[in-house]
Amino acid sequence: MTKANAAQLPRADRFTAFTTAWAPRIESALDALLPREDEAPAELHRAMRHAMFPGGKRLRPLCALVAAEVSGGDPARALVAASSLELVHTYSLVHDDLPCMDDDALRRGRPTCHVAFGEATALLAGDALLTLAFGAVASAGPDAVSSLALAAGSRGMVGGQVGDLAAEDRPGAVTLDELQWIHDRKTGALITASFEVGLFAGGGRREALEPLRRYGRALGRAFQVVDDILDVTSTAAELGKAAQKDAARGKATYPGLLGLVESRRIAEALATEAVALAPVICAAAGGAGVDSRRGLLEDLAQRCVARKT
Amino acid sequence: MTKANAAQLPRADRFTAFTTAWAPRIESALDALLPREDEAPAELHRAMRHAMFPGGKRLRPLCALVAAEVSGGDPARALVAASSLELVHTYSLVHDDLPCMDDDALRRGRPTCHVAFGEATALLAGDALLTLAFGAVASAGPDAVSSLALAAGSRGMVGGQVGDLAAEDRPGAVTLDELQWIHDRKTGALITASFEVGLFAGGGRREALEPLRRYGRALGRAFQVVDDILDVTSTAAELGKAAQKDAARGKATYPGLLGLVESRRIAEALATEAVALAPVICAAAGGAGVDSRRGLLEDLAQRCVARKT
Numbered sequence: 220m221t222k223a224n225a226a227q228l229p230r231a232d233r234f235t236a237f238t239t240a241w242a243p244r245i246e247s248a249l250d251a252l253l254p255r256e257d258e259a260p261a262e263l264h265r266a267m268r269h270a271m272f273p274g275g276k277r278l279r280p281l282c283a284l285v286a287a288e289v290s291g292g293d294p295a296r297a298l299v300a301a302s303s304l305e306l307v308h309t310y311s312l313v314h315d316d317l318p319c320m321d322d323d324a325l326r327r328g329r330p331t332c333h334v335a336f337g338e339a340t341a342l343l344a345g346d347a348l349l350t351l352a353f354g355a356v357a358s359a360g361p362d363a364v365s366s367l368a369l370a371a372g373s374r375g376m377v378g379g380q381v382g383d384l385a386a387e388d389r390p391g392a393v394t395l396d397e398l399q400w401i402h403d404r405k406t407g408a409l410i411t412a413s414f415e416v417g418l419f420a421g422g423g424r425r426e427a428l429e430p431l432r433r434y435g436r437a438l439g440r441a442f443q444v445v446d447d448i449l450d451v452t453s454t455a456a457e458l459g460k461a462a463q464k465d466a467a468r469g470k471a472t473y474p475g476l477l478g479l480v481e482s483r484r485i486a487e488a489l490a491t492e493a494v495a496l497a498p499v500i501c502a503a504a505g506g507a508g509v510d511s512r513r514g515l516l517e518d519l520a521q522r523c524v525a526r527k528t
Numbered sequence: 529m530t531k532a533n534a535a536q537l538p539r540a541d542r543f544t545a546f547t548t549a550w551a552p553r554i555e556s557a558l559d560a561l562l563p564r565e566d567e568a569p570a571e572l573h574r575a576m577r578h579a580m581f582p583g584g585k586r587l588r589p590l591c592a593l594v595a596a597e598v599s600g601g602d603p604a605r606a607l608v609a610a611s612s613l614e615l616v617h618t619y620s621l622v623h624d625d626l627p628c629m630d631d632d633a634l635r636r637g638r639p640t641c642h643v644a645f646g647e648a649t650a651l652l653a654g655d656a657l658l659t660l661a662f663g664a665v666a667s668a669g670p671d672a673v674s675s676l677a678l679a680a681g682s683r684g685m686v687g688g689q690v691g692d693l694a695a696e697d698r699p700g701a702v703t704l705d706e707l708q709w710i711h712d713r714k715t716g717a718l719i720t721a722s723f724e725v726g727l728f729a730g731g732g733r734r735e736a737l738e739p740l741r742r743y744g745r746a747l748g749r750a751f752q753v754v755d756d757i758l759d760v761t762s763t764a765a766e767l768g769k770a771a772q773k774d775a776a777r778g779k780a781t782y783p784g785l786l787g788l789v790e791s792r793r794i795a796e797a798l799a800t801e802a803v804a805l806a807p808v809i810c811a812a813a814g815g816a817g818v819d820s821r822r823g824l825l826e827d828l829a830q831r832c833v834a835r836k837t
Contacts (some may be wrong), residue, residue, distance in 0.1 A: 254682055259709075260690040263682050314655060319647035338628035342651070343690055346623060346658065347682035353662040354677030361666045364673055368663030373563055373572050373656035381569040381652055400568075 233511065234518035238281060241294065245280045246272075248302040252355055266336040266344035267351075270313050271305075275327055276528075279304035282413035282438070285519055286431055287421025289497075289512040291504040300359035300420035304413045306352035307371050311409075313345035315380065323464075359420035366419065370412030379404025383470075390469030398471045399440075406446070407439030427504040434496040434516065441489035442523050447472035448482050449528070457528060486524050493520035542820065543827035547590060550603065554589045555581075557611040561664055575645040575653035576660075579622050580614075584636055585837075588613035591722035591747070594828055595740055596730025598821040600813040609668035609729035613722045615661035616680050620718075622654035624689065632773075668729035675728065679721030688713025692779075699778030707780045708749075715755070716748030736813040743805040743825065750798035751832050756781035757791050758837070766837060795833050802829035 249271055254264045283301035284294040294301075316323040316331040317338060324334050333341035349371070356363050369375055382401040386393045414435040418428055450465045451474050465472045473482040497516035501509045558580055563573045592610035593603040603610075625632040625640040626647060633643050642650035658680070665672050678684055691710040695702045723744040727737055759774045760783050774781045782791040806825035810818045 258683075260682070260687050260694065262694065263687060263690040267682065310655075314651060317651065319651060339693055340690065342623060342626065342628060343686050346619075346655075347686040349655065349658060350677050350681035350686065354674055354681060357670045357673035357677060360670065364666035365663055368659050368666060372659035372663060373569070373576065377652050377656040377659065378569050378572060381572040381649065384648055385569065385571065 232518075233514040234285075234522050237285065237288070237515055241281060241284050242277060244298060245277050245284075245302060245305070246274070248298050249274070249305060252299070252302055252306070252351060262336065262340055263344060263347060266332055266340045267348055269329075269335055270309050270332045270344060270348065273327065274305065274309075276526075277305055278442075278523075279308055279409060279413040282410060282435070282519070283417030283420070285515055286414040286417030287423055289500055289504060289516055290418045290421065290423025290427040290431065291506045292418060292421025292423030294417075294421055297359070297417050297421035300356045300363055300416050301413075303352040303355035303367060304409065304416060306348050306355060307367065307376075307409060310345040310348035310352070311371075311376060311380070313341055313348065317341060320380075320384070321464075356416060356420070359416065363416045363419040366412050366415040370408040370415075375404050375408035375412075376406075379406070379408065386471050387468055390471070393471035393476075395476055398473070398476060401471075402440060402443040403436070406443040407436060410439035410442060411435035424504045427500050430496050430499040430503055434493050434500060434520075437489045437493040437496070438520055438523055441486050441493065441520070444473045444482055444486040444489065445524055445526060447474055448479060448486065449526075451479065453527070490520045490524040541827075542823040543594075543831050546594065546597070546824055550590060550593050551586060553607060554586050554593075554611060554614070555583070557607050558583070558614060561608070561611055561615070561660060571645065571649055572653060572656060575641055575649045576657055578638075578644055579618050579641045579653060579657065582636065583614065583618075585835075586614055587751075587832075588617050588718060588722040591719060591744070591828070592726030592729070594824055595723040595726030596732055598809055598813060598825055599727045599730065599732025599736040599740065600815045601727060601730025601732030603726075603730055606668070606726050606730035609665045609672055609725055610722075612661040612664035612676060613718065613725060615657050615664060616676065616685075616718060619654040619657035619661070620680075620685060620689070622650055622657065626650060629689075629693075630773075665725060665729070668725065672725045672728040675721045675724040679717040679724075684713050684717035684721075685715075688715070688717065695780050696777055699780070702780035702785075704785055707782070707785060710780075711749060711752040712745070715752040716745060719748035719751060720744035733813045736809050739805050739808040739812055743802050743809060743829075746798045746802040746805070747829055747832055750795050750802065750829070753782045753791055753795040753798065754833055754835060756783055757788060757795065758835075760788065762836070799829045799833040 253267055253271060256265045256268055258264055280301040283297055283304055287294040287297040312326060313332045315321050316326055317333055323331050325331065332344055353364065356367050371377065379401050383405055386397065386401060411432055414431045415428065418431060447465065450463065473485065494517045497513045500516060501512045562576055562580060565574050565577055567573055589610040592606055592613055596603040596606040621635060622641045624630050625635055626642055632640055634640065641653055662673065665676050680686065688710050692714055695706065695710060720741055723740045724737065727740060756774065759772060782794065803826045806822045809825060810821045
């Protein structure tokens with residue numbers, strides 16, 4: 220979507236329009252990155268595609284493309300690198316679902332990868348998706364690769380998963396600070412990295428990096444608080460994965476620690492924090508179309524809080 | 529080691545001298561890359577360090593540094609990127625040893641990672657090591673990152689592991705061509721990538737890339753044939769891991785398909801093929817110290833075949 224087109228759209232539709240324009244291109248990019256199902260070893264490539272398609276919201280690649288757009292870069296240039304975020308996210312789901320981890324049978328309304336292909340193949344499919352992510356982000360340059368590696372590794376997402384597992388062993392004893400530590404790593408780090416990678420890959424202005432990071436951090440926190448809320452308030456059919464599983468596992472969550480009302484208030488406050496950064500980001504990036512870009516960031520933040528799945 | 533020093537050494541000692549000079553620096557680089565044991569989440573970082581230290585031969589980083597040296601680049605500049613090869617190799621061992629894969633209890637003479645830390649932590653430690661590898665190779669540039677991703681992914685190492693597992697399901701029916709396909713991916717791809725990454729990261733001459741790749745391919749094949757041979761002829765105490773396990777699993781191997789004598793002949797022929805490429809590589813790289821660099825490549829090839837562990 221060109222900036223001229225975006226500017227003509229009604230204010231409330233900017234992120235929807237952006238998604239309509241870019242989601243099919245994200246699917247195409249992912250499809251082009253993954254080896255065909257008949258390429259040897261076919262079983263592995265089928266398992267990788269089973270995990271990737273049909274996908275979820277593709278939120279992380281969309282965040283990366285939004286970052287490219289609002290920082291004055293070119294989303295088209297960031298498309299392949301943006302796809303790497305979805306590859307990392309999907310690998311983490313495949314490994315998270317394994318019997319030695321969460322042992323889940325349902326994901327996006329379908330059998331999880333190890334249920335469909337066996338544990339060994341699912342393990343290796345996850346490994347291959349993670350590896351492919353770095354192949355996809357490579358051409359975006361060292362900063363993009365470093366950002367993704369830091370966010371996905373032991374100081375980021377994987378560290379958060381370990382913290383999450385450890386917290387399950389002592390239900391009722393996890394503090395809000397500890398929960399925040401886990402969330403910031405398990406979910407927040409990769410969402411924040413999406414904005415960094417998008418800026419780097421799209422050639423956006425470096426001046427916008429720091430406010431975009433803060434925006435990503437607030438958005439990531441809001442997203443995870445809403446995730447905790449949806450786990451309580453939704454059915455498995457609505458989510459396409461097991462619901463009420465946090466409580467069943469005695470997992471620390473925002474609603475569990477603070478109740479639903481306070482959790483919703485926090486999610487709204489985080490979205491407001493993100494929205495307040497939108498003009499800062501656009502001013503730092505400079506250039507034309509500031510209203511359009513600001514609207515895009517505002518709508519994205521609102522969407523993350525208002526979502527139903 | 530400077531080139532002047534290398535030239536003064538007796539001919540047969542070049543790879544030993546190179547290893548003596550560089551192995552401690554590889555250990556230091558790996559130690560600096562891995563988070564401290566007391567950094568949260570401590571359990572994860574302990575598991576990662578358990579898998580990494582004490583290490584094995586560090587063959588892949590050494591190959592990368594040799595590539596930097598013989599292509600006219602600077603091994604010191606390639607040191608961190610070279611370490612990424614060992615991180616990938618180690619992650620693959622951690623995941624390979626898991627119960628759903630080879631289910632091994634012994635590695636490098638110690639309990640495997642999941643025996644010491646549990647399955648979930650071992651799975652995540654492997655994921656974190658793989659991710660860290662890309663953090664380490666990032667600054668070497670897009671070509672190095674792409675090379676590592678291609679070699680480690682579904683078209684390389686992970687693909688080879690899937691092929692290997694599939695071959696276990698039909699013992700006695702695997703052809704030599706199929707075995708070669710598996711070996712080239714499971715072991716060969718990462719060894720070949722070691723040379724590529726080393727040249728890119730060390731700033732070597734691109735003219736040396738293609739012959740170095742061919743050298744790496746021959747060396748990788750020789751290495752795996754010798755691995756198959758050692759599995760038959762060695763004890764677990766000698767190897768620091770389970771021995772005779774290929775036969776116990778009905779796994780296709782060179783000795784199994786061709787016998788020990790013919791397997792040794794093939795390993796020698798592959799080393800000879802690699803040795804013959806040494807002058808081609810050095811001529812392509814140009815510059816001074818050709819004899820020394822040629823000797824280094826020759827000794828490395830001989831060492832891979834003559835090794836006992």
